[in-house]
Amino acid sequence: MATALDRIAFQAAQRLRRSWFRGHWIAAAALDRGRRPAASGAAGPGRRELDADLDALFAADWAAIEAGHYLPPADMWAPPARALGDSRAFLRDLPRVARRRREGRHQEVAADDAGTGLPRYYRQNFHFQTDGWLSRDSARLYDFQVEVLFGGAADAMRRGALAPLGQALTAAGAQARMVDLACGTGRFLAAVKDNWPRLAVTGIDLSRAYLDEAARRLRRRRGVTLVQALAERLPLADGSIDALTAIYLFHELPPGIRQAVAVEIARVLRPGGRLILVDSLQPGGHPPYDGLLERFPAMFHEPYFASWLDLDLEGLFVAAGLRAGPGERRFMSKIAVFDKPGA
Missing domain, CATH: 3.40.50.150 (Vaccinia Virus protein VP39)
Structure with a gap:
């Protein structure tokens, strides 16, 4: 059963997590500012609304933990060395992703593994990410990239x-x-x-x-x-x-x-x-x-x-x-x- 101490630890870890990944999102957005394709359509929510919805997400997450549906995440406090290593790898790769997005290049891996049975729909640079889903480096970066995209909410x-x-x-x-x-x-x-x-x-x-x-x-x-x-x-x-x-x-x-x-x-x-x-x-x-x-x-x-x-x-x-x-x-x-x- 989750305790009051568990709740305090969970809330502190999630606040830290959100700040950590938001900082990386800001870095990515700064690099891409003025370079992304023009977007059409209705405006999205503002920062205040997103923050309130993130608060609701983590409140629902904790409520499910407290109700006994599942345990608190085992890696709430990831080793700092791993976090810093992932951060360095993400920031090092960021200019390549930004350049690919700016130039509209997303088919670099189209010919890779063409003879191994991987379907053509799969051999693309989804999210403009380096190597698509076909390399060890991509696999090591993927979870960090997704957390940056969702502000630590993935x-x-x-x-x-x-x-x-x-x-x-x-x-x-x-x-x-x-x-x-x-x-x-x-x-x-x-x-x-x-x-x-x-x-x-x-x-x-x-x-x-x-x-x-x-x-x-x-x-x-x-x-x-x-x-x-x-x-x-x-x-x-x-x-x-x-x-x-x-x-x-x-x-x-x-x-x-x-x-x-x-x-x-x-x-x-x-x-x-x-x-x-x-x-x-x-x-x-x-x-x-x-x-x-x-x-x-x-x-x-x-x-x-x-x-x-x-x-x-x-x-x-x-x-x-x-x-x-x-x-x-x-x-x-x-x-x-x-x-x-x-x-």
Whole structure:
């Protein structure tokens, strides 16, 4: 059970975290000032409104911890040496990202690994990041870059998946099997294993470099399997998985691939199994952010984001055979739950 001391430590750590990543955001914005593509659309929220919404995010995060849905994050106080090393790497790479954005270059990795089975839609410099998702350096920088983008809120948004995941695992029992699809560097899987150490988990991703980083992060946890595979062709048996999470995957997929992935998820879930999806808000999810969502593809290379904004997410998964459950908003993300009928 969380204590008053835990609450004080959590609040202090999150304040420090927000200041740390906001400082890096200011540095990135200063470098890019006047160089980003002109953005159209409605104005987004001001700094005061964003800060208030961040306060609400961390309040909801703590409320879930206090209610016992999940534990406080294990790495609230990351080693300073690692934090400073990540900061130096981020700042060193920043001019290359800014130059790529300024020049509109996002296909540098198009020819990389062309013969290894990686699909063309994947071989791009998403977010204008160096090496796309195809190198060790990219994998080491990714989590830091995402936290800068969201002002230190990315982990708290991801943790919104833990409560509905816990419900699914309780229903499944001691032999539950869980998959994190597009697991990336394993950051969310680490939180899962912190909360359910005996749970058998599988992380699936398309990047060998990111899976290697996940293996490093998860090396002290037991019951972890990491697999390189396409989300649209999962190497899993029909009805074999009790819970599946997909964190920030679907907005990165072309529309046709989204449909194929939804069908695959429905196939591998057992009757009564659950999908928990965390992804970007869509228009209307929180109207003050609609302008930001419209401008996002112009600020970052997100080639399939516009189609994500138009996607009928519930319709996609209902058509695949799942049933929509309750969801929630966490800052700039939505948590959506879909269950497979039949248990």
